[in-house]
Amino acid sequence: MLLSGGQDSAICLAWALARFARVETVGFDYGQRHRAELAAREDLRREIAGLGADWRARLGPDTRLDAGVLAAVGANALTADLPIGTGPDGLPTTFVPGRNLLFFTLAAALAHGRGLRHLVGGMCETDFSGYPDCRDDTLKSLQVSLNLGMNARFVIDTPLMWLDKAESWGLAERLGGPALVEIIRRRSLSCYRGETGRMHEWGPGCGTCPACELRARGWAAYRAGRP
Ligand code: ZN
Numbered sequence: 767m768l769l770s771g772g773q774d775s776a777i778c779l780a781w782a783l784a785r786f787a788r789v790e791t792v793g794f795d796y797g798q799r800h801r802a803e804l805a806a807r808e809d810l811r812r813e814i815a816g817l818g819a820d821w822r823a824r825l826g827p828d829t830r831l832d833a834g835v836l837a838a839v840g841a842n843a844l845t846a847d848l849p850i851g852t853g854p855d856g857l858p859t860t861f862v863p864g865r866n867l868l869f870f871t872l873a874a875a876l877a878h879g880r881g882l883r884h885l886v887g888g889m890c891e892t893d894f895s896g897y898p899d900c901r902d903d904t905l906k907s908l909q910v911s912l913n914l915g916m917n918a919r920f921v922i923d924t925p926l927m928w929l930d931k932a933e934s935w936g937l938a939e940r941l942g943g944p945a946l947v948e949i950i951r952r953r954s955l956s957c958y959r960g961e962t963g964r965m966h967e968w969g970p971g972c973g974t975c976p977a978c979e980l981r982a983r984g985w986a987a988y989r990a991g992r993p
Pocket of ligand 1: 815879955957958959960961971972974975976978
């Protein structure tokens, strides 16, 4: 499973641990502005697996891959000091062209060698942030390409694809109760600026970037829906 250290992939780690007998995580270093997100991965792995003996037994190794070539082929607001906003092409300046396509391709190559069949990612089309590589059709088409190109039968699982952020928190609560929600709230980092110093009721972040605003709205909606 693709574990970035963000809220969505953290929920997917729990989803995978609840479903599969063996789960390995993979993370990518691509010169992102916030290495804090990569540090958050370690905390999330340890604490989420710590929620139960069966989850701990299922969690296999973590692999970190260098995807620094992404920074080399083009600057964007996640890898360089550019303003976070909308570019002239209508796409967010935080969009990294080819990122998820490359990540799933590398994850598939890794899984191929290990005999793993499912590739899990936290992509989501519902709170559409404008990323074309998070779309369901993009990933379904990639699944077909990977299977043809690697003579394999991979399944790309995106359990959050049709959930909004409040529903994602609800899924976390069903998977691991309030303890899992609390781990993800405190440990996962979604902020585009990678700010970890400020803790809000929805978690750490700068509070003003689009990712923080989305997370704050989702948390508020989740809390409002609870008795
Ligand atoms: Zn932020």
